[in-house]
Amino acid sequence: MTLFRHTPTEIKERSALVINPAKTCQPIGAMYAALGIHGCLPHSHGSQGCCAYHRSTLTRHYKDPVMASTSSFTEGSAVFGGQANLLQSLQTIFAVYDPKVVAIHTTCLSETIGDDVPQITKKALDEGMIPEGRIVFHANTPSYQGTHVTGYANMVTAMVSRLVKKTDVPNDKAVILPGWVEPADMKEIKRILSILGIPFVMFPDTDGVYDAPMTGKHVFYPKGGAKVEDIATAGDAKHGFSLGVTGAQPALDELQTKFKVPGTSLDLPIGLAATDRFVDALRTTFGIAVPEEIEDERGQLVDMLSDMEQYFWGRKVAIFGDPDQLVALTEFLGTMGMNVRHIVTGTEGGYATTRLAEVNPEANIKVGGDMFLLHQWMKNEPVDLLIGNTYGKYIARDEDVPFLRFGFPIMDRQGHQFFPTVGYKGGLRLLEKILDLLMGRIDRDCAENKMELQM
Numbered sequence: 001m002t003l004f005r006h007t008p009t010e011i012k013e014r015s016a017l018v019i020n021p022a023k024t025c026q027p028i029g030a031m032y033a034a035l036g037i038h039g040c041l042p043h044s045h046g047s048q049g050c051c052a053y054h055r056s057t058l059t060r061h062y063k064d065p066v067m068a069s070t071s072s073f074t075e076g077s078a079v080f081g082g083q084a085n086l087l088q089s090l091q092t093i094f095a096v097y098d099p100k101v102v103a104i105h106t107t108c109l110s111e112t113i114g115d116d117v118p119q120i121t122k123k124a125l126d127e128g129m130i131p132e133g134r135i136v137f138h139a140n141t142p143s144y145q146g147t148h149v150t151g152y153a154n155m156v157t158a159m160v161s162r163l164v165k166k167t168d169v170p171n172d173k174a175v176i177l178p179g180w181v182e183p184a185d186m187k188e189i190k191r192i193l194s195i196l197g198i199p200f201v202m203f204p205d206t207d208g209v210y211d212a213p214m215t216g217k218h219v220f221y222p223k224g225g226a227k228v229e230d231i232a233t234a235g236d237a238k239h240g241f242s243l244g245v246t247g248a249q250p251a252l253d254e255l256q257t258k259f260k261v262p263g264t265s266l267d268l269p270i271g272l273a274a275t276d277r278f279v280d281a282l283r284t285t286f287g288i289a290v291p292e293e294i295e296d297e298r299g300q301l302v303d304m305l306s307d308m309e310q311y312f313w314g315r316k317v318a319i320f321g322d323p324d325q326l327v328a329l330t331e332f333l334g335t336m337g338m339n340v341r342h343i344v345t346g347t348e349g350g351y352a353t354t355r356l357a358e359v360n361p362e363a364n365i366k367v368g369g370d371m372f373l374l375h376q377w378m379k380n381e382p383v384d385l386l387i388g389n390t391y392g393k394y395i396a397r398d399e400d401v402p403f404l405r406f407g408f409p410i411m412d413r414q415g416h417q418f419f420p421t422v423g424y425k426g427g428l429r430l431l432e433k434i435l436d437l438l439m440g441r442i443d444r445d446c447a448e449n450k451m452e453l454q455m
């Protein structure tokens with residue numbers, strides 16, 4: 001905390017120093033995505049410390065134990081390579097934990113050594129270490145480049161390349177490839193598709209995995225997750241949709257290239273306009289009429305937006321996080337009449353640069369930036385609201401700004417896994433949370449004789 005109070009207002013160009021990064025490492029995203037396959041055990045091909053860190057970050061966010069295994073590299077593996085460790089791991093995993101699928105992701109160390117994971121898994125298969133009907137696949141997730149979002153995207157792309165099949169029998173399904181969103185968001189996306197009456201396969205699907213109920217019984221593999229046999233049908237599907245360019249479009253590209261499934265790349269359906277585009281893309285592709293239930297939900301969101309506009313209008317906002325969320329959120333905040341002033345994402349890429357400038361050309365935008373810079377911007381131009389993951393709480397306290405926790409990780413609050421922020425329903429929840437913060441601040445700061453019962 002003390003250090004944050006010493007953040008200077010004077011901004012100096014930095015090229016080789018990151019202070020308080022707005023990102024974390026690739027394998028966390030790969031692990032999160034892999035758990036969206038039913039009966040899958042994520043396997044970290046590297047040292048124990050990496051796996052422990054990745055598991056604990058997900059566990060702190062979800063307040064539920066996250067299962068994953070590790071190749072447990074030692075100094076010997078660093079010198080001679082990790083083949084022996086991975087072969088031993090696979091034998092132990094199938095003997096003890098009996099998963100349907102093992103999704104291997106690499107770490108900085110195994111990538112630096114240059115372990116050839118496909119060769120090692122082939123050897124395991126040839127030598128009978130992988131039981132009949134079980135699947136082992138992998139994604140490369142070197143953490144000295146990219147971020148947790150890149151790791152997520154790499155793992156979902158690997159799912160397409162390794163789990164999807166093509167037969168001669170086309171089906172009528174939509175393939176939904178969600179970017180990194182919460183289990184509740186995945187549930188909400190499925191609910192919207194069901195109301196629209198569109199058959200679909202969605203993967204990964206963490207609904208029923210990280211939000212599993214307390215039953216008193218330990219279940220190693222929760223009931224949720226996309227089933228391998230369902231994922232396989234994506235190669236014969238009618239159309240693919242990626243939701244979030246950074247997290248999901250690489251998988252859609254793979255689906256289009258390898259299986260010739262036509263596809264549409266969309267922003268994450270957060271907020272009114274992005275949800276409209278999502279629903280409209282489904283409507284036109286599948287030639288359906290939008291049911292009244294969806295229209296009513298949209299109408300409720302528009303109603304709350306117009307009723308409460310006086311509290312949103314012109315309020316300044318600073319946000320940080322992952323590109324797909326930032327693009328959709330910045331657009332939604334604009335719809336609300338709020339003035340997004342500062343935007344920082346730690347994940348580099350042309351999409352964030354281009355789309356953020358499109359949805360808000362007036363803001364300070366740093367792609368590949370850090371939270372130190374965001375704090376400096378806020379000191380130079382104060383805001384009325386800060387939005388980002390748990391790490392923003394120190395800046396919010398220092399600057400005495402209301403703080404909306406949004407994104408990953410959120411380690412000091414609950415509810416994010418249960419309540420969606422996508423779709424019209426999710427938009428309502430976001431409005432409610434933002435209003436709570438803004439109105440609470442008015443109640444706290446206004447003169448006693450200005451305290452209003454009716455707001």
Ligand code: SF4
Pocket residue numbers: 025026027049050053107108109143144
């Ligand atoms: S940055 Fe690399 S070494 Fe560090 S925890 Fe992540 S994968 Fe492991």
